[in-house]
Amino acid sequence: MTTTKYVIGIDYGSDSVRSVIVDARTGSEVSSSVHYYRRWQQGLFCDPSNNQFRQHPLDYLEGLEITIKDCIEKAGGKHIAEAIKGISVDTTGSSPVAVDQHGTPLALIPGFEENPNAMFVLWKDHTAVKEAAQINAHATKFDTNYLKYVGSIYSSEWFWAKLLHVLRADEQVNAACHSWVEHCDWIPFVLTGGSNIREMKRSRCAAGHKALWAEEFDGLPPNEFFATLDPLLDGFTSRLFTETYTSDQSAGTLSPEWAKRLGLNTSVVIGVGAFDAHMGAVGGQIEPYHLSKIMGTSTCDILIAPTADIEGKLIKGICGQVNGSVIPGMVGLEAGQSAFGDTYAWFKSILAWPVKRLLADSAIIDASTAKALEEEMLDKIIPELSKQAALLPNHLDDELGIDWLNGRRTPDANQELKGALFQLDLGTDAPAIFKALAESTCFGAKNIVDRFISEGIPVKGIIGIGGVAKKSPFVMQMMADVLNMPIRIHQFSHTCALGAAMFAAVAAGIYPTIEDAMEAMGSGFDAEYHPNPANLDYYATRFLRYKSLGDYLEQNTISTPEKVQSQPQLT
Template sequence: MSAQQILVIDEGTTSTRAMLFGIDGKLHGSQQEELTQYYPAPGLVEHDAAEIWQKTLRCCEKMVEKAGGADKIAAIGITNQRETVVAWDKRTGEPLSKAIVWQDRRTAEKCDALKADGHEPMIQSKTGLLLDPYFSGSKIGWMLENWPGVKVAGDNLAFGTIESYLIYRLTGGQHVTDASNASRTMLMTLTGEDWDDELLALFDIPKAALAQIVDCAGHLGSTSADLFGSAIPICGSAGDQQAATIGQACLEIGQTKATFGTGAFILTNSGQVAPNSEHRLLSTVLCQLQGQRTYALEGSVFVAGSLMQWLRDDIGLLKFAGESEELARSVSHNGGVYLVPALSGLGAPHWRADASATISGLSFSATKAHIVRAALEAMAHQCHDLKTAFSGDGVDWRSLRIDGGMVANDWMVQDLADILDIPVERPEFFETTALGAAMLAAVGAGIYDTLADASAMISGFDSYQPMLESTVRDERLAGWRKAVSGVLKN
């Protein structure tokens, strides 16, 4: 095969990137642009879908040029922020409104009302999800009810998560969504091939506006020839957390990864039987290949890296994100300070959309370093809450593979191992989300036969072993439980 490179679109919450990989997994180039965050009111988060498209296209053009032209690229893989919803005009591809981002809480009252009417057990049994504003279904229903441009679009209305929107724009009209993203909408049953009529009726969503659900690897479409000089096949697509799980080689049942990006997301491979959680974890589609689904059990923490961004940009405790490690090391303990980062509610296992963040245990002896250390410690504390919930569902973590921007912080990685009391493995190549998308595209293009074969693209891991005394660990966790209980009472 003459085309020996894979172009990956990694469309995140704070930026969009195009990355160029060799079929051996080596990174050949990367182009990134920041995305504007819109906060029209407390709890509301929006993106400009036109900006996402334009910046993604610019980044891709740079990487196609670097590759030596479109004919040098074997396939495109796409991975994306999940649950974020775009409404667009089928005729033009132009967005009809702002995109509603996964962190947005505007449908909290609607979800509470549906819970009060007893709909959550049905939704959980069908979709593996809980009734929360996080997921796409209630966002789509809200758009249809409240935004005039969406209301009047009629037969020209298209809805989709970000990968669906990008594929539509890239191909000039192919309206598809991969099964991993579809499983996050609250509109598809875990074992169903299509959108569920009962769920669509619950949110009053017309099926004709939604995409066709397809595999995560295979020929999903081709780019319009005029975009890059010649058509490039799109052969891989998965939500960012599923892609990271694949890029961490968690391909066997029980293997677990945690991604520390804007939020923190932990997924355990559950094999080909959809898991059923008794501890308010989520069941989700990890990937679908040739119509066969592999599932995962997932715990979602809404605030991780965004906490450090908030401390830097809005509170002014950090000059730059990397300073957090230096400050954490400058004190020997947290001084009794605990930070519960419920800046956009609490995710798993609590699922409290109304929860607010708190800093507790402050005294005159507390310093900036103690508060920053407490913020970093919250990552391990939240993960421990999830470890307990996973264990309750019969899944015991033997080790944890981690990725995402925050894992460059060596202190935080060691703290995770210490509090979780298991080995924590960090990949030598951090960009596992993009690598997972590249692996899917390589399988979809026929470069590798299976994901296990494509795991040859993955480099090695560094391992961190737990070193904390159990009494210190127990004391830390007791303080955390007290801090969280205070938040849940409010």
């Protein structure tokens, strides 16, 4: 029998779920497994043209069971399973769902199986733009600024806007919906065998950053705030929560049903969940005043600061400041970009259109060769674009991009905004456009850093985490040049899952604090990018042009009263 203690970190991303078994003594990976959501891969329940992105709870449950069992088998089977002491989960967010009084998502109840409104509303779903605008306008009518801890602007990507939109859009869901639950709260509830929604332990991270929970309000804003916004919300807070929990705490132990399904024992502790970026920042060994950038399809940027330093400060235009949302005893500050890797994926998809549509009908090569050629070409598009873009000389009048292809998250959330390309001519080629798009995402990152600094929050360095950080030296060097800051890249491949594993180790009592777990289980950094002095003036000038073009687009594309109302600044 092994005396080593193991923990499992589970990371739910936009396209897949990954589970990792970690040695709690060292933080080293024992095994990992990934499962791509079957229904999501088929494009079911989504309508990108209308910004609707929904995920079925069965995708989450299937992935949970498949990846954990696969991890255990890869790690050595029963003797490893017996030494697993804790499990913690991170998810995308805000990705909430309508549930009944038992905490069951409506999509798992007969009659709602194929109804997108009964499914999880993914973070990138922007169907609630109208509701977000109404929340922002409504908040100005109150003496208390209930948006003060979420940057004074509420986003269509968040809890209340999505809830209101779904209740308005679907009478059947409205009638059956007892409560509204974040994905990161639901999975621990499932694993612990929860059957009463009132007993669900809600994440401080999710509640504070997306649902307007605040210590100052003794919970959520009062019923009057929501009832006067829309009568559909009258009394709804009584079906939600008052208390929240930091992720170093236990949500309970593994239920007999799930212990049997997973091949584990019922003494396994399940930690309180959180969002992927917040646990990822811990996995990436975040330090006070160092900005942790989790760079995937979007970015989520996390900064922590001692509570005493933030006392009396309200950071405008970010995605929230919440005591204990990352590390207990510290204030977690969240920002981010709505499209980062998605920007590159969009351009890849455009270039790949003829490859996907025409190769299969080729009269020259057979079907199997066509398929193999398609896969080879798609794998090489971004690396080759990066290589060729890096060879281009820097000219101030080069093509310029705006990175709002999925709206703007921060600073100053506005999901109505659209991306743009400027300075195109007949000499513009694919590498030049890719370079402009990469620059735009780096300029978007600088906008966030500049907002923190202008609001009195120093940024001492950048920690890069995620797929883009690990795979694209071209983008990372450009970002170091644009920010004029060094960027350290964390070496662990599955950093969000590692952060979840660290929290599992604390919840299970292996370490007394998350700081102790970070010190013991942190794996360090394997790359660092330093600004190239030769590029600093070039990018400083280009950034000013990016800002000017962005200001022009924002002022000239927000024309209706509804859009104007989406941008009030509360004091």
